Amino acid sequence: MPITFHILPPCTELAEALQSKIDHKTKPLGALGQLEALALQIGLCQNTLSPQLSQPSIIIFAGDHGIVESGVSAYPQVVTAQMIGNFLAGGAAISVFAKQHGLNLWIVDAGVNADINPHEQLIAAKIAKGTQNFLSQPAMTMAQCLTAIQAGADIVLQRYNAGCHCIGFGEMGIGNTSSAALLMHCLTGIDLSQCVGRGAGLDDAQLQHKLTVLKHALAHHGTLTDPLTALSSFGGFEIAMLVGAYLKAAELNMLCLVDGFISTAALLVASKLYASVVDYCVFSHVSNEQGHQALLAYLNGKALLTLDLRLGEGSGIALAYPLVQSAVLFLNNMATFDEAQVANKNTDH
Numbered sequence: 015m016p017i018t019f020h021i022l023p024p025c026t027e028l029a030e031a032l033q034s035k036i037d038h039k040t041k042p043l044g045a046l047g048q049l050e051a052l053a054l055q056i057g058l059c060q061n062t063l064s065p066q067l068s069q070p071s072i073i074i075f076a077g078d079h080g081i082v083e084s085g086v087s088a089y090p091q092v093v094t095a096q097m098i099g100n101f102l103a104g105g106a107a108i109s110v111f112a113k114q115h116g117l118n119l120w121i122v123d124a125g126v127n128a129d130i131n132p133h134e135q136l137i138a139a140k141i142a143k144g145t146q147n148f149l150s151q152p153a154m155t156m157a158q159c160l161t162a163i164q165a166g167a168d169i170v171l172q173r174y175n176a177g178c179h180c181i182g183f184g185e186m187g188i189g190n191t192s193s194a195a196l197l198m199h200c201l202t203g204i205d206l207s208q209c210v211g212r213g214a215g216l217d218d219a220q221l222q223h224k225l226t227v228l229k230h231a232l233a234h235h236g237t238l239t240d241p242l243t244a245l246s247s248f249g250g251f252e253i254a255m256l257v258g259a260y261l262k263a264a265e266l267n268m269l270c271l272v273d274g275f276i277s278t279a280a281l282l283v284a285s286k287l288y289a290s291v292v293d294y295c296v297f298s299h300v301s302n303e304q305g306h307q308a309l310l311a312y313l314n315g316k317a318l319l320t321l322d323l324r325l326g327e328g329s330g331i332a333l334a335y336p337l338v339q340s341a342v343l344f345l346n347n348m349a350t351f352d353e354a355q356v357a358n359k360n361t362d363h
């Protein structure tokens with residue numbers, strides 16, 4: 015890959031000590047279930063027995079998609095730019111939930127088809143005003159794709175340097191479930207019909223049309239199995255930036271929170287470049303978008319929440335964040351059997 019990341023699997027040296035710390039807490043062995051696995055993962059990612067969720071942040075990458083002119087979304091393209099206004103004004107679901115949980119929120123213009131006014135929470139990184147329609151040409155050039163990956167990585171490095179060690183990535187882009195579905199099909203081999211869903215809200219007939227359009231796109235490009243070629247052919251600028259963001263976060267040993275279908279498809283691309291990136295990721299929820307469950311299974315991911323969300327914009331991350339917080343808090347603050355003078359499990363029979 016022309017851009018290099020240095021991603022190692024999390025160091026397992028502390029695994030035994032972390033498990034022992036978890037097992038000595040005042041609870042039946044294993045009784046905190048998935049939170050125990052989460053605490054262990056966070057400790058391993060940060061390589062410490064006492065992890066911290068400093069400056070937890072969500073970054074939303076936004077971009078527009080040329081394929082929208084082929085009628086694959088229930089909503090018009092202009093919604094992407096309008097929702098950026100809503101994010102910045104504090105009126106979107108993610109604005110409300112991020113504020114509820116004390117999460118910093120940043121919005122990245124990765125390639126929205128409009129001029130966006132400067133704002134203190136806006137990061138201007140526009141590659142172009144939307145991608146090309148991938149029905150008959152690549153969505154972007156390879157040079158644009160690499161620039162976007164690097165930009166996503168640079169944005170994460172800035173947050174890291176500002177003290178952030180726990181980060182989640184959301185996305186906004188009318189049409190981007192079409193990109194995600196094609197990426198999933200090309201890189202997993204799962205049948206296209208299993209990867210294509212209703213997105214922001216297609217009816218049955220519209221869903222059939224979307225599947226037909228995406229089949230035509232595949233017929234034009236062929237089933238691309240090289241991750242960067244698939245990404246530049248079918249991706250959005252926001253998806254390419256997400257790829258760079260995940261890879262940089264993993265390189266920096268940051269805990270990475272994953273949102274819904276599109277965010278997970280971007281992680282799939284990243285994992286085909288560097289498999290260990292997934293070890294740094296926590297899957298916040300299973301989206302209602304057709305394909306997400308199979309995609310999580312492909313990545314061996316176990317999601318924290320099943321709430322039938324299909325919103326994107328990092329909303330599942332914000333909702334799952336209190337569970338991540340609870341995992342860290344029990345590991346750091348719960349009493350051991352000795353400290354609380356509680357009798358431990360019988361070992362004499």
Ligand SMILES: O=C(O)c1ccc[n+]([C@@H]2O[C@H](COP(=O)([O-])O)[C@@H](O)[C@H]2O)c1
Nearest residue numbers: 087187189190191213214274275301326
């Ligand atoms: O996160 C998800 O699982 C998810 C599922 C369906 C739709 N979305 C959001 O809806 C938009 C894409 O839907 P569509 O139908 O325009 O491709 C985009 O802005 C996503 O954030 C997100």
Ligand SMILES: Cc1cc2nc[nH]c2cc1C
Nearest residue numbers: 089093186214325326327
């Ligand atoms: C209104 C709206 C809000 C969204 N947020 C993320 N994707 C979205 C798609 C639509 C259509």
